[in-house]
Amino acid sequence: MKPAKFDYVSPSTVEAAVEALVASNGEGKVLAGGQSLLPLLNFRMARPTILVDLNGIEGLSYIEDRGDRIAIGALTRHRELEHSPLIASKLPVMSAAMRHVAHLAIRNRGTIGGSLSHADPAAELPMLATFYDAKILVQGPSGRRTIGPEEFFVDALTNCLEPEEIVVEVEFPVLKQSGWAFEEVAHRFGDFALASIAVSVLHGPSGLEAAHVAVMGVADTPRRLKEAEQALVAMELDDRTPDRFSEVVVSQVSPNGDLHASADYRRHLLGQLAKRALQTALATKG
Amino acid sequence: MNSDRRAGPSDVLRPRNVGAPIKRTEDPRLLTGNGEYTADRKPDRPLHLAFLRSGQPHARIARIDTAAAQAAPGVSAVLTAEDIADDFKPVIPFSRMPSYYATPIVPLASGKVRYVGEAVVAVVATSRYLAEDALELIDVEYEPLGAISRAESAVVDDAPLLHEAAGTNVLIAREFKKGDVAADLKAAAVRVGGRFEMTRKAPLAMEPRSYTAEYDKRRDAITLYTSSNIPGIVRDAVSESLDLPGHRLRVVAPDVGGSFGSKGSLYPEELLICITARKLRRSVKWTADRLEDVSSSSQAFAEVVDAEMGFDKNGVATSLQADVIGDVGAYSIYPWTCGLEPVQVVSFLPGPYKIGSYRGAVRGVATCKPPTGPYRGVGRPIATFVAERLMDLGARALGIDPLEIRRRNLVRAEEFPYRIASGIIWDKTGFIECLEAAAEAAGYDQLRREQAEARNQGRLFGIGIASYAELTGIGSRIAVAPGMPINTGSETAKITIDSTGAITAAFGVASHGQGLETTLAQIVADDLGARFEDVRVIQGDSDEVPMSTGTYASRSAVLGGGAAKHAAKILQEKIQRVASHLLEANADDIEVTDGKAIVLGTDRMVTFKQIAKAVYSDMKTLPVDARDELSATYTYDPINGTTAAATHIAAVEIDPATCFVQILKFVVAEDCGRIINPMIVDGQVHGGVAQGIGAALLEELIYDEDGQLLTASLVDYVIPSAPEVPVMNVVHVESESAVTGGFRGMGEGGTIGAPAAIANAIADALSPLNIDISILPMTPERVFQLMEKAKPKSKGNADE
Incomplete structure (x- = not known):
């Protein structure tokens, strides 16, 4: 080999x-x-x-506070994101998710630019880019351009970059949120996700004002579930809300089965995780 | 027993190494990167092998074009079966078993290929990179003959034959019978049964298989460094196949990074690398990459068992029958044969229980997969899984507690030696003692109360018990594999004190992680009267150690340890004789301890160094007839061997949201006889149970209908990692066996008990949903499917 x-x-x-x-x-x-x-x-x-x-390129590894955005250089290692106090306070969902990225040795070497470019549908950083609606800055022969996650992730292990383009920075908006949760199930801790969901909610004077929902492991790319977000914002908040949310989330995905999990099992897992995630997110009332 | 010597009174009084948790001698070098594994060998300008392996499950080789590869940069040779046809004799995995066909073993596929991963062409080049580049230039034309992917499809009438000369795909068939099972089953108060399966597994040692053949031009001789746990068997087989006498073929197993059975058979690559070295008169290296190791090393289990057990109304098992079909893969392996794994399933199925009548039939069926071979536990993991599931099913049907039903069926202390229905004889072992000790350590009654409480809260909490017995340290009366003609019944120790006073103990048994350098030195130190740190143990080198087959079948502590005790005593007597001259005292009055010979009750003494000097270096101190070399050799045969037993208890909880099984508690109470080193015994139990957890919950080699391996990497073949292995409580029931030293073998038990205990715990946890467990591994996917299937039923029950 x-x-x-x-x-x-x-x-x-x-x-x-x-x-x-x-x-x-x-x-x-x-x-x-x-x-x-x-x-x-x-x-x-x-x-x-x-x-x-x-x-060998200087200046591609950084985590920078830009007020309502956090910019991360493409060569920043997973372990730096995992341990950054700035990420923990401004992008708590990312902070929680980074613990699930493979194992220590891999987190020491792996980079955010590499993970996004590899575009694995069950990897955390592409999902986080989708969840936060990050801006992916790439550089090519004709200069720089910015790409959103929905355009960037084309298919499993496929991005939209031209062969000469390189990811140089990823900019994450800081979400206004009063509660959040990240849930993932993998065969073993550190394995690729069988199913995962990230949820954030913003409470208003009456009910929810905004929500972000993204999932992975249940499609060929990570997915932001905007219909589920809208449905969630429109929901009455009571004991049944997590169950109703779970049903909406599951209705939005049609996962494929593979060696590790059948489509039915992935759907079941996602439904359970959605319920658990929303319970957690709602529990931290702001 | 014939040749046993029990410890004398002074042995007991002396400070002892045996029984002490001494840190492993091998660890400092292994943990600091100073070990030497086969791949670490650096012969002069070695060539490197790479194999073109079949991508076809079953096909005729119509044509092989190697011209472009031969011309590629750095390539020394490209070898096919045709090119080496005159360089070896096929190795035949012979057995006296009736209804057995021994498939010849050849280094490269000849005429046809029989599984994906079988070596077809070997490229020899100046680097592995260039060798792999050249592989891509080889063109093989195959004519597909139809994949045989499953044992069930291999036995249908019009199935293609994998080995035409066998006339059938059933390579081995056997039946064991005692009493009238049909009548006893008919008369039984309760009959339980089912179809049980353990899927195919990879042994997966951390070090992949690795071979280095070092060529000595001067003598036309080869030294084969091999990551093998049977270097003695490899030496004799290669010698015979290549017609190369033993003094021109040295086989060394240096540090070996685990085997779990995968390095316990002769491999085609071992033959090929020696043939290549001899042909090219050059040293040659090869180390399997992980893909090659998973797809071409021997594999495990792959058996389906239809079994039924009958009980009387008191819960006493009266009758047992089983039909086993083993998917043994494409070839019978050397020397164990394809019968090793499946035949042991039926010979051990009655386990530690007094079951009156028995019928066990087994067929080993050839399929287009790598051969199955030894795997820690051999046959007994599935035998125990089936028997222990049946015990629990019987307990449930009769309303008896699972602990109580085992009490009623285990062989009791006063009943040993006991011949079970399949013919195996258990010597006196703590079956009941292990059961009771495990129940006590687990807090069994309290666990049941916790379970009741958990069930009230709707939680899925289960407790599982598994008891088993195994034969270890088998002597010459029983063949390790059925009908096999190799002597696996004895081991030799050779202990020498050289002219510097240094002690070297040479053994043919070959450690591949067991810590034998430590444990054998503990025994030698005690029985010789030496200091532990002064004893050097050497193993696994055919030029340096006595003839031996190797380390397998939980034999090395019993056979190697027994030989060590006898040889040490003989050498101690020599020391006493020399010391009696030097100290002018009666030999009987001389005690040997701590590397010194002392006249009892005095301060007169001589050290081993002084004794060695007198024997080897002085011309005048001793008379000629007292200058006998300070060396002793003893060959020990425990004749029958001895039994080892344990009870495992697992408590698990299943998360209905994720369908994951969490092991909350794991207890092992085991009887391995006298313990040489409790730290090493604990380590063996921990490692074995971890492996058993893999078999119970995670590990599965999946081949599709076209014979392609779908789980060929460690992303897809999932093994336990630290978070999946719980803290274990290990209790030692130390009942001395009748063999020399009172030891019992204990290298395999962890994998035997754990899958069954976990399966029973899962079944117990899911019993409120009326779910039975009959296949392992119980992956989250399988738990999910079972719970989905049970849903309408449990809903219906709730509505009633």
Whole structure:
């Protein structure tokens, strides 16, 4: 299990990295944390002619407070997000979710730019980008552009980037919320999610004013459930609300079955997690 | 027993190493990265092997084109079955069993392939990278012959034959019978039964299989470094196959990173690497990657059992019958044969219970999968799963507590030795004592009260018990595998004090994680009268140790330990004789302890170093006839071997929201005889139970209808990690066995008891929903499906 032959460059600027990708004629691959790419190389499922290593580029790893937004550099490791007090106070759902990202060794190496680009439908960071409606900043030969998650995540393991484009930053809006929850079930702690949901709610003078709901593991991409959000805001708040919310969430997804879980089981899990998540989110009344 | 020597009074008085929780001697080197595994060998300019493996489950090899690969950079040779046809004799996994077909073992697929993952072509190159590059240039044309994916489909009349020469896909069939089962079942007050299944598993050692063949041009000799737990068997088999005498074929098992059975058979790659080294006159290396290890190492279980048990009205089991079909994969393995796993299911099915009549029939059926082979517990994990489920079903039908029904059926202290219905004889072992000790340690009555309370709250809380017995340290009267002609019944220890006074104890048994360097040294130190830290144990090197088959079947403490005690006593007597000359005292008055010989009741003494100097280096101190080499060799045969037993109790709770099973409590009470090192015994139990949790809840190799392995990586083949393994309470019921030293084997029990105990606990937890457990692993998906199926029924009950 050894990779096929490839060339390797370690540019010191994003511009040089983009140039190297342009020069590879679509045959190059970007190396960040390597946690998904290296197994693909070893299985020879990915056969780039050249690896463009971003790790030598200064200034791509940061967590920056921009008031109502938090900006995260593409090379920021999962472990930095997991332990950041700024993330804990401003993006608590992300903070809670990061504990579920694989294992310590992987969190030490893996990067946010890499995880989003890999676009695994059962990975936490793509789901968080969807949940927060993050802005993904990418750089290519003709400069920079910003992409929203719904456009970015095309399919399982497929993003919308051109071959020469590189994710450089992800900007997360700070949600106005009075309660939130993140729930995930995996075979073992650290495994890819069988089902997961993130919920945040904002209480108003009468009932809920706003809600954010996103799920993963139950479709080919992470999904924001806007209809469930609207339904939730419109609901009377009583003991039956979590059950009604759970039914709405389940009605919005049609998961596929695979080796790890059947479609029915995933739907069951998501329904249970939705109920539990909303109970938690509503319990912290602001 | 014939050759046993019980400890004398002074043995008991002396400070002892046996029984002490001494830290493992091997750990400092292993934990600091200073161990030497096979892949760490650095022979001069080695070549590297890579294998092109079949992607076809069953196909004729029409044509192999290796021209482009031969011309690829760095490639020394590309070998097919045709290229090596004259370099070896096939290895035959012979057995005297009737109704058995021994599939010949060859290094590369010849004529046809029989499973996905079978090696077809070997590339030899200057690096593994270049070898794998060249694999891509090989073109093999296959003519598909139809996959045989399941045992049930392999036995239908028009099924394609995997081995035409066998004339059938049933490679082995056997039946055990005692009494009139049909009549006893008919007369039974209660009959319980069902179809039980344990799915296919991977042994999954941390170190994948690895071989290095070091070629010695000077002597046309090979040293094979192998990650094997049977280096002695490998040496003899390779020697025979390659017609290479033992003094030109040295086989070494250096540090070995676990086996769990996967390194306990001869592998085609071991033959091929030696053939290649000899052919090219170069050293050659190969280490399986994880994909190769999972898809080409021997696998486990894959049995379906239709079983029925009859009880009288008092809950005494009177009768048992079972029909077992084992999916043994594509080949019979050497030396154990494909009968090893499935035949043991029927020979151990009655377990520790006094069941009057029995019929157990088994068929081992060839399918397009890697061979099944030894796996920690061999046959007994599923035998125990089935028997213990039946016990619980009987208890439920009769309204008897599961603990009580076992009390009524276990062989009791006064009834040993006891021959169970399948013919196995249990020697005196603490069956009942383990049951009672486990119940006490688990707080069984309190657990039942907690369960009642949990049920009142609507929670799914269950308690499961499993009792089992196993044969360990088997001597020459019983073949480890049915009808197998290899001597697995004895082991030799050779203990030497050299001219510097250093003590070396050489054993053929080969540790692959058991800590034998520590435990055997504890025994030698005590029985020789040496200091523990002065004893060096060497193993697993055919040039350095006595002939041996290796470490498997929970034998090394009993056979190696027994040999150590006898050899140490003989050497101690030699020391006493020399010391009596040096100290001018009667040999009987000399006590040997702490590396010194002392005249009893005096301060006159000589050290081992002084004794060695007198024997080897001085010309005048001793008369010639007293200068006998300070060395002793003893071959120990425990004849029958000895029984080991345990009771496992698990308490679980099932979360109806996630369908996950959480193990709340796990207790093991085990009788492994006299304990050599309690820390190592605890570690063996912990590890075995962890593995059993994998079998009970997580691990499953899934092959699709086309014979493709769908769970070939550790993402898809899910094994327990630390959070899935609970803290365990291990109780030792230390009843000395009748073999030398009073030891019993204890390397396998954890995997035997845990799956059954957990299955019974899950069934107990789900019993309010009328759900039975008959297949393992009980994954969350399976729990979900069972609960879904039970839903309308339980709703109906609630409405009544």
